[in-house]
Amino acid sequence: MIKKKKRVSRGFAYTILILASLGILFPIFWLFSGAVKESRDLWAIPPIWLFKPTLKHFVLVLVERHFAKNLMNSLIVAAGSTGISIFLGAFAAYSLARFKVKGHAHISFWIISLRMMPPIVVILPLYIFFSKLRLIDTHIGLILAHITLNLPFAVWMLMGFLQEVPRELEDAALVDGCNRIGVLYRILLPVILPGLAATAVFCMIWSWNDFIFAFSLTSTQAATLPVPISGLLGDYIWEWSAFYAGGSLAAAPILIMALLTQKYLVRGLTFGAVR
Amino acid sequence: MDTDVKRFFYKRAGYLLLIPGIVVLLFLVIYPLVRSIWVSLHTWYLAKPNAFPFVGLSNYSLLLFEDSVFRIALRNTLFIVAVAVPVEFFLGLLLATLLNRDDIKGRKIFRAILVMPLAIMPIVVGVLWKFMLHPRYGIVNYGLGFLKIEPIQWIADPRFALLSVMMVDIWEWTPFMVLVIYAGLISVPREPLEAARIDGASDWQLFIRITLPLIVPIVVVAILIRVMDIVKMFDIVYVLTRGGPGDATELLSLYNFRVGLNYFYMGKAAALSWIIVVLVVIFSQIFLRVVKMERG
Numbered sequence: 001m002i003k004k005k006k007r008v009s010r011g012f013a014y015t016i017l018i019l020a021s022l023g024i025l026f027p028i029f030w031l032f033s034g035a036v037k038e039s040r041d042l043w044a045i046p047p048i049w050l051f052k053p054t055l056k057h058f059v060l061v062l063v064e065r066h067f068a069k070n071l072m073n074s075l076i077v078a079a080g081s082t083g084i085s086i087f088l089g090a091f092a093a094y095s096l097a098r099f100k101v102k103g104h105a106h107i108s109f110w111i112i113s114l115r116m117m118p119p120i121v122v123i124l125p126l127y128i129f130f131s132k133l134r135l136i137d138t139h140i141g142l143i144l145a146h147i148t149l150n151l152p153f154a155v156w157m158l159m160g161f162l163q164e165v166p167r168e169l170e171d172a173a174l175v176d177g178c179n180r181i182g183v184l185y186r187i188l189l190p191v192i193l194p195g196l197a198a199t200a201v202f203c204m205i206w207s208w209n210d211f212i213f214a215f216s217l218t219s220t221q222a223a224t225l226p227v228p229i230s231g232l233l234g235d236y237i238w239e240w241s242a243f244y245a246g247g248s249l250a251a252a253p254i255l256i257m258a259l260l261t262q263k264y265l266v267r268g269l270t271f272g273a274v275r
Numbered sequence: 276m277d278t279d280v281k282r283f284f285y286k287r288a289g290y291l292l293l294i295p296g297i298v299v300l301l302f303l304v305i306y307p308l309v310r311s312i313w314v315s316l317h318t319w320y321l322a323k324p325n326a327f328p329f330v331g332l333s334n335y336s337l338l339l340f341e342d343s344v345f346r347i348a349l350r351n352t353l354f355i356v357a358v359a360v361p362v363e364f365f366l367g368l369l370l371a372t373l374l375n376r377d378d379i380k381g382r383k384i385f386r387a388i389l390v391m392p393l394a395i396m397p398i399v400v401g402v403l404w405k406f407m408l409h410p411r412y413g414i415v416n417y418g419l420g421f422l423k424i425e426p427i428q429w430i431a432d433p434r435f436a437l438l439s440v441m442m443v444d445i446w447e448w449t450p451f452m453v454l455v456i457y458a459g460l461i462s463v464p465r466e467p468l469e470a471a472r473i474d475g476a477s478d479w480q481l482f483i484r485i486t487l488p489l490i491v492p493i494v495v496v497a498i499l500i501r502v503m504d505i506v507k508m509f510d511i512v513y514v515l516t517r518g519g520p521g522d523a524t525e526l527l528s529l530y531n532f533r534v535g536l537n538y539f540y541m542g543k544a545a546a547l548s549w550i551i552v553v554l555v556v557i558f559s560q561i562f563l564r565v566v567k568m569e570r571g
Contacts, residue, residue: 013373020370021388024450028391030414031403043412092296099289107293109563114304116559118507120528121548124535125307125314148303155296180288211398211510212528216536226398230514233402240406247399258394259387266458269393269451273496273566274458 031251034244042240057245067228067246074208074224074250076139081146082203086196089154094184096155097162098170108159112271115152122148123216130217137218145213150203153271157202160272161195162188198264201257208254225250308552315546321539334546345547347522348530351437352506355526359441359448360501364494366445367452372482374453375460386457389450397447401514404443405430433523436516440524443511448504452497459493460486492569499562506555527551 034042036053061067092111096104126145127136135141169191170183178186189196211226218227229250232243258265266274318330338345374385392400407414408429416426429439463486471481509528516524518533531551535544 010376010378013376013379017370017373017379017385020366021385024388024392024446027400027403027407027446028395030407031395031399034406043409045412045417047414047417088296088299091292095289095292099292101289101293107297109567111296111300113556113559113563114300116503116555116562117304118503118528118548118551118555120507120509120531120535121311121552122304122307124531124541124544124548125311126303127536128314128541129307129310144303147299151296151299180292205394209396209398211396211513212532216532226396226510229396229402230398233405233514243402243406247396247403251395251399254394254396255391258390262386262390265390265393266454270455270496270500273562273569274455274493 028251031244032248034241035248037241037244039241042244057241058249061242061246061249065228065242065246067225067249070223070225070228071249073139073142073218073222077142077146077214077222077224078204078207080139080143081150081207082200084143085147085150085154085203086158086200089151089158089199090184090189090196092155093158093162094188097159108156111152112156115149115156115271117148119149119210119212123213127216135217137221137223139222141217142214142222142224145217146207146210149206149210149213153206154199154203157199157268157272158192158196160267160275161192161199165191195264198261198268201261202264202268205254205258208250311545311548314541315549317542319541321541330542334543335550338543338547338550344522344525344530348525348527351523351525352508352527354437355441355444355508356502356505359444359505360498362441362445363449363452363501364498366449367456367497370449370453371456371460374457386454389453392447392450393454395447397510398514400443400447401511404439404446404511405515408439430516431520433520436520436523440512440515443515444505444508447511448501451501455493455497456490459490463489492565495565496562499558499565503555503558503562506551506558527554 035057036055037048037051038054039057041048041051062071095101096108101107123145126148130136130141133141135144165188170187173183173187174180208224209226210224211230214224214227215230218224225246229243229246232239232246261268315334316329316331317327318334319327373379374382408416410416410426410428410431413429415429416424419427427435429435467485468481471485476484507528508526509532512518512524512526512529513532518525518529527547528551531544531547534540534547
């Protein structure tokens with residue numbers, strides 16, 4: 001009797017979980033399948049489930065819609081803002097985790113509260129500031145803008161990872177005559193490498209997915225992928241295919257990176273609050 | 276001499292390592308924010324950049340007491356917080372609890388599926404849903420047709436527009452709740468649960484008396500993050516409804532963007548930004564208190 005009751009509720013658990021999974025997966029399936037559908041089949045009612053896939057829309061967006069350039073911009077900005085944030089962030093995190101800097105607790109909380117600032121609040125003054133410095137629509141401008149998101153995040157995450165490393169490890173190296181920077185590069189960073197990689201992946205995801213900074217601070221030369229994608233709501237039929245192909249191109253790399261770092265996903269999304 | 280220099284740097288190494296990062300943040304975040312306080316005390320229309328009359332706090336008082344769009348944006352934002360966040364929380368709690376059962380296989384697959392909506396570019400999510408919610412040719416209304424539901428004007432009907440925005444937010448962010456609550460559940464120690472079960476406690480009692488109190492801090496953190504996200508919400512609503520129809524889906528961040536970068540009323544936009552900052556600072560301070568308490 002008890003056994004039977006248990007089996008029923010187990011079936012119930014599976015049903016709910018599978019239904020939820022299908023609900024989550026369907027829009028993603030719809031995006032990727034739309035990218036390889038013929039344009040005329042996109043709006044078919046009832047929908048066409050079986051069709052011969054085509055790759056021509058990818059060629060269309062990359063060549064005719066110049067997405068190749070936006071893709072390049074996305075890569076440059078993501079790499080630049082991530083690189084600088086991790087580099088400066090590692091030093092600051094090391095300092096906050098290991099040195100007795102006065103008020104280090106306050107400083108670290110101040111830094112992470114900058115990450116929680118709504119972007120629009122930072123964008124308006126940056127827009128005025130960058131206009132004067134002629135940084136609007138440049139890679140450097142957008143990289144600097146994304147650093148406002150990624151540097152506080154990198155400091156806070158790396159600090160958390162560094163605090164988990166036992167002190168004995170560096171003490172031994174310091175006794176052996178290694179200097180402080182050497183300890184950071186030769187001992188600490190290699191030890192926290194998975195965490196370091198996860199932090200870098202997060203920075204890339206935010207930079208890559210960011211729309212509001214890119215939309216406000218770039219127009220043509222330095223525009224990253226989200227900017228032209230947001231403009232594909234037009235009235236021409238071929239643009240719908242362009243959206244599905246362009247959107248798939250923009251979504252796929254991040255999807256893969258996120259799946260590879262899922263172990264740290266919760267930690268990253270909660271700014272290290274949930275480990 | 277050489278050792279003196281070394282000692283000088285050694286003693287201050289902590290500060291020297293910290294300074295570059297702090298300087299960058301002061302330059303890129305704090306300086307612009309402080310400038311924006313100054314701007315918020317003036318009328319500054321970017322089309323006439325040379326006129327910069329000081330007006331005191333009148334930008335703030337106009338927004339708070341006389342701007343009907345601001346009030347609608349605030350109301351809509353709070354409405355999404357009040358409806359979408361609880362829905363995400365309860366769905367998240369349900370799914371995480373089911374996922375945490377011992378007799379469930381394929382947890383890794385479920386987890387991988389949950390990761391996906393969180394990673395996909397929000398702007399893509401917005402446009403995709405706009406297509407899926409098309410009243411005549413959208414897949415959502417087609418699906419509802421099987422349930423004998425008449426086609427719904429999701430985006431064009433003011434009664435459904437805000438609901439559409441919330442639906443997309445729930446699709447994208449319920450997985451976040453599941454993953455966070457699940458992370459909390461697996462960290463709950465087993466012994467007290469098993470001891471209580473031997474003493475004859477029911478599953479429901481175990482959940483209410485033991486599990487729930489232990490995951491409260493994590494739940495609070497997750498909810499606060501979602502609340503702050505909704506105050507920031509821009510991408511999805513920008514492509515889905517652009518605040519419309521009328522003001523039906525006007526939100527704080529969207530309105531702030533519009534005032535600043537479409538109408539170029541920089542003084543007013545800066546004042547609005549600071550009202551948003553105050554809101555977010557309240558939530559982020561609670562967030563940090565909880566984190567500090569958790570770490571002892």
